[in-house]
Amino acid sequence: xxxxxxxxxxxxxxxxxxxxxxxxxxxxxxxxxxxxxxxxxxxxxxxxxxxxxxxxxxxxxxxxxxxxxxxxxxxxxxxxxxxxxxxxxxxxxxxxxxxxxxxxxxxxxxxxxxxxxxxxxxxxxxxxxxxxxxxxxxxxxxxxxxxxxxxxxxxxxxxxxxxxxxxxxxxxxxxxxxxxxxxxxxxxxxxxxxxxxxxxxxxxxxxxxxxxxxxxxxxxxxxxxxxxxxxxxxxxxxxxxxxxxxxxxxxxxxxxxxxxxxxxxxxxxxxxxxxxxxxxxxxxxxxxxxxxxxxxxxxxxxxxxxxxxxxxxxxxxxxxxxxxxxxxxxxxxxxxxxxxxxxxxxxxxxxxxxxxxxxxxxxxxxxxxxxxxxxxxxxxxxxxxxxxxxxxxxxxxxxxxxxxxxxxxxxxxxxxxxxxxxxxxxxxxxxxxxxxxxxxxxxxxxxxxxxxxxxxxxxxxxxxxxxxxxxxxxxxxxxxxxxxxxxxxxxxxxxxxxxxxxxxxxxxxxxxxxxxxxxxxxxxxxxxxxxxxxxxxxxxxxxxxxxxxxxxxxxxxxxxxxxxxxxxxxxxxxxxxxxxxxxxxxxxxxxxxxxxxx
Amino acid sequence: xxxxxxxxxxxxxxxxxxxxxxxxxxxxxxxxxxxxxxxxxxxxxxxxxxxxxxxxxxxxxxxxxxxxxxxxxxxxxxxxxxxxxxxxxxxxxxxxxxxxxxxxxxxxxxxxxxxxxxxxxxxxxxxxxxxxxxxxxxxxxxxxxxxxxxxxxxxxxxxxxxxxxxxxxxxxxxxxxxxxxxxxxxxxxxxxxxxxxxxxxxxxxxxxxxxxxxxxxxxxxxxxxxxxxxxxxxxxxxxxxxxxxxxxxxxxxxxxxxxxxxxxxxxxxxxxxxxxxxxxxxxxxxxxxxxxxxxxxxxxxxxxxxxxxxxxxxxxxx
Numbered sequence: 071x072x073x074x075x076x077x078x079x080x081x082x083x084x085x086x087x088x089x090x091x092x093x094x095x096x097x098x099x100x101x102x103x104x105x106x107x108x109x110x111x112x113x114x115x116x117x118x119x120x121x122x123x124x125x126x127x128x129x130x131x132x133x134x135x136x137x138x139x140x141x142x143x144x145x146x147x148x149x150x151x152x153x154x155x156x157x158x159x160x161x162x163x164x165x166x167x168x169x170x171x172x173x174x175x176x177x178x179x180x181x182x183x184x185x186x187x188x189x190x191x192x193x194x195x196x197x198x199x200x201x202x203x204x205x206x207x208x209x210x211x212x213x214x215x216x217x218x219x220x221x222x223x224x225x226x227x228x229x230x231x232x233x234x235x236x237x238x239x240x241x242x243x244x245x246x247x248x249x250x251x252x253x254x255x256x257x258x259x260x261x262x263x264x265x266x267x268x269x270x271x272x273x274x275x276x277x278x279x280x281x282x283x284x285x286x287x288x289x290x291x292x293x294x295x296x297x298x299x300x301x302x303x304x305x306x307x308x309x310x311x312x313x314x315x316x317x318x319x320x321x322x323x324x325x326x327x328x329x330x331x332x333x334x335x336x337x338x339x340x341x342x343x344x345x346x347x348x349x350x351x352x353x354x355x356x357x358x359x360x361x362x363x364x365x366x367x368x369x370x371x372x373x374x375x376x377x378x379x380x381x382x383x384x385x386x387x388x389x390x391x392x393x394x395x396x397x398x399x400x401x402x403x404x405x406x407x408x409x410x411x412x413x414x415x416x417x418x419x420x421x422x423x424x425x426x427x428x429x430x431x432x433x434x435x436x437x438x439x440x441x442x443x444x445x446x447x448x449x450x451x452x453x454x455x456x457x458x459x460x461x462x463x464x465x466x467x468x469x470x471x472x473x474x475x476x477x478x479x480x481x482x483x484x485x486x487x488x489x490x491x492x493x494x495x496x497x498x499x500x501x502x503x504x505x506x507x508x509x510x511x512x513x514x515x516x517x518x519x520x521x522x523x524x525x526x527x528x529x530x531x532x533x534x535x536x537x538x539x540x541x542x543x544x545x546x547x548x549x550x551x552x553x554x555x556x557x558x559x560x561x562x563x564x565x566x567x568x569x570x571x572x573x574x575x576x577x578x579x580x581x582x583x584x585x586x587x588x589x590x591x592x593x594x595x596x597x598x599x600x601x602x603x604x605x606x607x608x609x610x611x612x613x614x615x616x617x618x619x620x621x622x623x624x625x626x627x628x629x630x631x632x633x634x635x636x637x638x639x640x641x642x643x644x645x646x647x648x649x650x651x652x653x654x655x656x657x658x659x660x661x662x663x664x665x666x667x668x
Numbered sequence: 669x670x671x672x673x674x675x676x677x678x679x680x681x682x683x684x685x686x687x688x689x690x691x692x693x694x695x696x697x698x699x700x701x702x703x704x705x706x707x708x709x710x711x712x713x714x715x716x717x718x719x720x721x722x723x724x725x726x727x728x729x730x731x732x733x734x735x736x737x738x739x740x741x742x743x744x745x746x747x748x749x750x751x752x753x754x755x756x757x758x759x760x761x762x763x764x765x766x767x768x769x770x771x772x773x774x775x776x777x778x779x780x781x782x783x784x785x786x787x788x789x790x791x792x793x794x795x796x797x798x799x800x801x802x803x804x805x806x807x808x809x810x811x812x813x814x815x816x817x818x819x820x821x822x823x824x825x826x827x828x829x830x831x832x833x834x835x836x837x838x839x840x841x842x843x844x845x846x847x848x849x850x851x852x853x854x855x856x857x858x859x860x861x862x863x864x865x866x867x868x869x870x871x872x873x874x875x876x877x878x879x880x881x882x883x884x885x886x887x888x889x890x891x892x893x894x895x896x897x898x899x900x901x902x903x904x905x906x907x908x909x910x911x912x913x914x915x916x917x918x919x920x921x922x923x924x925x926x927x928x929x930x931x932x933x934x935x936x937x938x939x940x941x942x943x944x945x946x947x948x949x950x951x952x953x954x955x956x957x958x959x960x961x962x963x964x965x966x967x968x969x970x971x972x973x974x975x976x977x978x979x980x981x982x983x984x985x986x
Contacts, residue, residue: 140834143944146752154706154751235719237712289723292753312762313752314944315936316837339836341934341944346821346833354825356832533947534699542699585714 073615080114080611094175100618103387104176105267105563105654110610112188126648128332128665132321137333137664139359140347144314144340149297150276151229151236156362156657159273161317161338163658165212165302168275169203169222170267172563172654174384178267182206182217182277182303182326184253187266198262198608203270205253209326211279212301212308219249222270224280226257233288238274240567245269262608265564272563272655277303305331305662315340325662332665345369351641352379358666359649360641361657366506367441370639379644383442383637386653387560387568390444391632392430392499392514392553393590394423399498399550406580407543407550410591415493417552421478422495423628425471426553429517430631432464438513439506444634471521480522488522497552500528500544502535507555510633525553540583547584549591557636563654565617566604572624573601592629676973680966687962688955692737695951696730702750702949724750737955747952751945756956759941766835767937770856771926775915777861778868783911786872787904790880801869808866813859817932820855831855835935856933860926864918871914875907909979916972920964 079096082088090111097107128134145161146154153159169183178186184204187193193202209217226247229236236242246258247269257269269275279301286294300308303326306319317338321331339357347360348370355378363370363381370381398412416422432446447464480488480495488495499514501507508529515525528551530544535556543550560568567587570576574593578586597620604616624630640657642649648663703720706712721727725736740747746756789798825833831851838848879885880903888898927939934940938957945953977983 136839146749146948152753154703232715232719235716235723237706237716239716240713243713292748298754310837312936313749313754313759314941315763318837318839335839337836337839339834339934341936341940342834342931346932346934349826350834354829354833356825356834533949537699537701537949539699539701544699 072618073612076110076611076614077114080111083111084114091175097614098385098387100614100621102565102614102617103560103563103568103654105172105178106176106265106565106610106614108176108178109265109267110614113610126329126663126665127667128329131323131325131329131331132334134332134666135334137336137359138357139336139338139361140342140350140357141338141340141361142342142344142347145311145317145338146313147297148300148308148311148317149294150273150278151225151234151238152291152297153237153273157340159276160361160657161311162276162300163273163304163656164306164317164319164336164338164661165300165304165308166276166278167302167304168272168277169205169270170272170275171656171659172272172652173659174650174652176563176654178271180206182209194266198264198266199260200256200258201266202250202254202256205255206326207253209303210324211281211303212322212324213279213282214324215279215281217277217279217303218252219255220252221277221280222255223247223249224284225277226269228278228283228287228291231288234291236291241268241274262606264604264606264608264610264613265562265566268562268564272659306333306336309335327662330662336661348373348381348641351643352376352381355379355643358643358646361638363639363641364443365639366439367443370443370641371441377644379641381442382640382642382650384640384651384653385635385637387563388557388636388638389447389560389632390510390555390557390634390636391630392426392555393549393630394426394592394628395549395552395554395590396593396629397591399552404580408548408591410577410579414552416495417497419478420627421474421480425474425521425523426518427628427631428465428467428471428474429514429521429523430633431466431513431517432633433466434513435510436634439509440634440636443639444506444636447632447635466517468517468520475521475523482522486519486522487524494524495522496524496526498526498528499553499555500530500535500551501555502532502546503529504532510555545584547578547586547589549578549589554589555633569601569617569620572597572620572629574598590629592624592627594623594627597623673970673974676970680970683966684959684962688738688741688959689734691955691958691962692734693730695954696733698949701726702951737952746956749945749950749953751948751950751953756952759953760938760956760960763936763938763941766935767926767930767939770853770929770935770937771860773853773857774860774864775919777857778864779915781861781865782868782872783904786869787876787899787907789869789873790876790907791899793877798873802873805866805869808862809870811863812928813863814928814932816863817855817859817929820859821932824855833933835933856929856935859932860929868911868914872907872911875910876903879903879907909976912975912979913972916968916975919968920961 079088079093083090083093094104094107098104141157143157145157147158148162150159150162150166153162167181170178170180170186173179180186182205184206185191187201187203205217205219211217226242228234229238230242248256248258250256270277282296282301283294298311305322305325307322309320310316310318319336321334325331344363344365348363348365350357351360352373353376374380394417395408395414396418397408397410398414399408401407401412403409403411436444436446475488480490483489499511501511511527515527518525534542534544535546537545539545546554546556570587571589572592573588576586576588577591577593578584578589600616600619604613607613607616638651640651645667647665647667648660651657652659703717706717725733737747748755749759785801789801792798821833824831831854833855835852835856838845840848885898885902888902926937927943930937930939931943941953942957945957
């Protein structure tokens with residue numbers, strides 16, 4: 071898909087012959103994100119429509135009793151700038167709010183902002199170097215002090231200071247924030263920045279009060295009393311926090327949105343395991359909401375029969391995929407295996423990679439392992455020349471794989487394993503210890519066997535596999551084997567950071583202590599160029615074309631083979647309304663609109 | 669006695685030091701790091717992780733880190749949790765009440781079951797009552813708590829819908845609080861208590877059997893004392909000596925058993941704190957909790973020894 075094709079599609083949306091939703095779905099199939107696709111539409115003049123949600127029914131604030139939610143890992147931190155994972159971001163989001171949030175369709179929706187900046191209202195500068203945010207007036211912190219532009223400037227200073235070691239630093243370090251007046255701030259970039267909705271937006275945009283944190287910036291950040299007793303602007307005020315166990319809030323009677331919130335108190339309880347969390351909502355009804363249920367679909371379906379609750383899926387950018395090593399993991403060069411100075415003896419043969427792509431039985435993986443919680447996808451692999459829907463266009467064919475290998479000169483030896491020039495098709499295929507992954511490994515191994523490829527499966531404890539331990543050769547960034555599988559997450563609703571895994575300067579090596587994002591070590595001059603061009607391209611359509619090009623180059627060359635899309639799964643009590651996760655923001659992105667049908 | 673205590677306490681110091689060295693080394697050698705989750709998040713630049721490692725002293729040599737820890741510990745500073753960045757002692761104190769309540773009640777329940785049953789069984793060895801209770805006891809301590817815990821949940825929460833299976837802070841007051849608290853505590857206390865009771869019953873039974881055949885019991889009977897008086901005043905009191913020791917020595921061990929139970933019922937206790945700390949490689953918390961366990965073992969050993977001397981005058985401590 072090139073620029074022209076994209077423009078044609080956008081014209082279709084404007085003319086009404088193509089729905090916004092299917093446009094977004096097609097973009098997702100190309101590795102773009104829903105928010106990014108929405109930005110393309112907005113920039114091209116197709117007005118940004120708010121996602122239709124069930125209308126909020128309660129006519130007064132409070133009176134809804136307690137809201138009980140369950141996370142199988144409790145929040146450990148409540149300062150959003152320290153948040154290490156979703157659990158912390160969710161815990162903080164009960165009390166703190168960003169200027170704007172990403173909704174289910176990836177559209178921006180204002181929270182503390184008076185409006186979403188765009189070209190028409192002058193919020194977005196034409197040169198792409200600044201964005202002006204207007205704050206909603208009359209918003210008060212839980213202690214009664216007003217929210218002003220000073221708070222926003224402070225948040226930028228706080229997060230961008232390396233001494234604070236904020237996990238949000240990536241969103242703040244490359245911009246400047248200045249106060250225009252008491253309720254207006256301007257975010258300035260030194261170069262045209264297409265993805266401007268990063269600072270102050272979504273999970274990394276939650277705003278903390280200057281008057282409580284001003285003395286605890288930088289090196290003293292750990293000592294702030296407010297780290298443990300948050301004072302925010304959100305629908306619920308802080309009541310109690312026990313790290314790893316429970317976060318509790320009580321109704322904020324001064325909340326800045328009318329008739330909200332509905333519940334008198336909120337409890338976010340942590341601990342235990344995913345199955346029993348699902349059970350507490352779906353089967354016994356003890357709780358109203360449970361987070362990220364990594365449970366086999368079979369079990370979820372059985373629990374749902376109780377009728378006390380339902381499961382909902384949030385489609386973000388999580389994709390379970392298999393990586394093919396382009397370097398040789400079995401030869402050590404300068405104290406480093408899988409060094410860029412080597413080439414993989416067999417996987418660099420395109421025929422072998424094509425055959426492997428044909429041998430991944432995604433349908434079986436979906437049907438027998440993930441069910442609704444993992445949707446088979448192959449568009450990355452098959453690289454369609456024109457748009458197709460998301461769930462077609464991948465193929466599982468042992469015959470074709472055999473055919474390709476045969477034609478490329480890989481002959482079966484006495485042991486049934488194909489070989490050429492004395493090199494055998496024997497691969498070590500690693501992943502983390504996790505039942506669905508081991509089952510997937512078995513399915514792949516079996517298919518490969520039939521095509522004369524020998525697969526040795528390896529499973530590493532998740533805490534080791536996903537750690538950044540430089541000394542441990544079993545971590546995924548080392549990639550000291552031929553194939554590996556895991557889920558890569560697109561936490562930011564813009565593909566730029568995500569696509570770093572295909573550029574040459576991000577290759578994970580000994581030199582950068584395996585901190586690089588490019589794990590497959592696949593590199594391509596054209597992909598590099600397209601990436602650089604995308605970084606300053608303001609027109610989202612042209613930018614998307616660059617991203618799609620990178621994606622197509624990598625996929626066409628089978629650097630990665632996607633397996634299933636993985637939505638996060640939530641359990642929601644039957645009577646609870648509004649609890650729809652967005653996939654691009656915190657689970658509590660719309661918490662103020664949650665209510666219970668009576 | 670005072671000298672004995674002092675001597676024992678002095679011996680305890682090197683053992684605790686040794687334990688802390690071993691714990692620290694094992695944790696330092698174990699794979700994984702507390703900021704692993706940041707590594708897989710593309711939005712967090714690697715320099716944040718590097719800055720955090722430097723800030724929390726994770727890149728210092730192990731020996732240096734150990735001495736830092738030891739020096740701080742001697743000043744009463746337990747360090748702070750990498751995961752939640754709050755002081756470890758605050759974290760432990762937050763978790764202690766739930767653990768003490770559940771484990772204390774379970775231990776009490778175990779004693780209330782084990783003492784009468786054990787004694788009654790010993791009074792009529794190989795009777796039907798003895799055989800039935802013995803069988804039950806064997807079944808009881810063969811079933812791990814994670815199994816009985818799930819069984820209880822399936823029966824009482826899912827099937828019968830009588831009891832909640834998520835242990836939480838009750839936000840009510842007065843009677844309602846008490847009722848709710850009892851309702852949610854019944855299952856974990858029973859699971860732990862019954863498990864403990866099973867092995868303790870066997871212990872009480874054999875201890876009583878040992879005493880009941882001794883000459884002084886026969887003498888007491890010959891004096892014409894009633895059976896009840898003989899059992900309560902002469903048999904049980906002496907039979908309790910080894911039982912008390914057992915209970916004392918089991919106190920630290922029961923913390924271990926509670927790890928599983930706390931996880932199943934989501935009890936915010938020390939055990940679940942340890943589990944989550946281990947999963948997130950939160951070294952200061954793991955170190956503190958395991959060290960507390962080590963101290964408890966040493967302490968209860970000492971208490972058991974002292975109790976021996978007090979209960980059995982034949983033993984002299986010196």
